[in-house]
Amino acid sequence: MASPARKGGVSLPERRGHSKKENNSIISKLSQSKLVSRGKLAAGDAAFVTKKLLRSTGRAAWIAGTTFLILVVPLIIEMDREQQLNELELQQASLLGTPAMGPPPQK
Template identity: 50%
Template sequence: MEITPDYGAEEAKSAKPVRLGWADASRLTRKLAVHTGKAAWTFGTSFLVLIVPLIVQLHREEQLIELEKEQLGVLNQPTGLQAE
């Protein structure tokens, strides 16, 4: 395997840093805001479609289990007790 010198690296070191003007910075900020909004919309919609129904179903099952426990508790009470 032969190692060859990288002639582009020398040019990259001597290149001046990129300076952005107000118009470029404004355009980049706007693009960032638009893409962030799109990502937030996608995440929010996915959350509403996938996660919220799961939470609702789990809550219903929890209520059903509590109701069954309550009913079993009523059925398991001794019937021989009388109020005095």
């Protein structure tokens, strides 16, 4: 007699001459070996470490990006503004005929 069907699925009858306890195929022996179980464990550990590394790298990138936006971008804007002001003063001085203020003479 076949085993009772599980809820939501169909149970197939077992093959003749093969019971679940007598599964001696090469694939089943190989999948139950210590080498395969250690490989699965190592792959799981590698996936865990990779996930943690990616998460921490993402956090570091977020911190670096926001720090750059908060501290460096305003500095760049202010330096550009200062450069434009210096060029404007130099242009006005040349139009009015006053000598341009250059760098101080070196001794």
